[in-house]
Amino acid sequence: ELKVEQNPLFLSMQEGKNYTIYCNYSTTSDRLYWYRQDPGKSLESLFVLLSNGAVKQEGRLMASLDTKARLSTLHITAAVHDLSATYFCAVLDRGSTLGRLYFGRGTQLTVWP
């Protein structure tokens, strides 16, 4: 079974600082997602990464994918309080365009002034 590991699980950072969340997965996949979840809310899709070397950016968040290393990163630039949330990476079975997602345990991000 595909395993997905995220780290760190908890991240407390000051506004204006940069940090990176890591997502490793155990078997080959060429489709990786990042989701955001606010407390008491559902999951919001942030990025989908489809190929090796893919990079996507939205505001202060940038996601990348290295399929050879089975690693994705979510980089936070100049954090602001509004980014406080839990971030999940999720990986799809190789060769699937539709199918079950395997989730990491999530990174709970708190940004303080």
Next chain:
Amino acid sequence: GAGVSQSPSNKVTEKGKDVELRCDPISGHTALYWYRQSLGQGLEFLIYFQGNSAPDKSGLPSDRFSAERTGGSVSTLTIQRTQQEDSAVYLCASSSEAATQYFGPGTRLLVL
């Protein structure tokens, strides 16, 4: 447009009772998924429907859990003889051929 909707938003039940959770996917989405989110287990896949194909039930934790999807649209997840360990948030998602899964707001189930 309308997103994925789920009902009820909250459900409190007594141990041993049956519950039904409903999911309305985004119109036109062919695939529908159920996941469970709990403190100890994170996000777990339960079941996946794709068009008219047989569902992937590999994530259902026991035979007390079942799901159906009628007319390729609405889905119902049924939990029979609920146990306290079934307490969790049950999330439904749907996707089209583009494959990003869009999640509903979830049903928070508490079994007393």
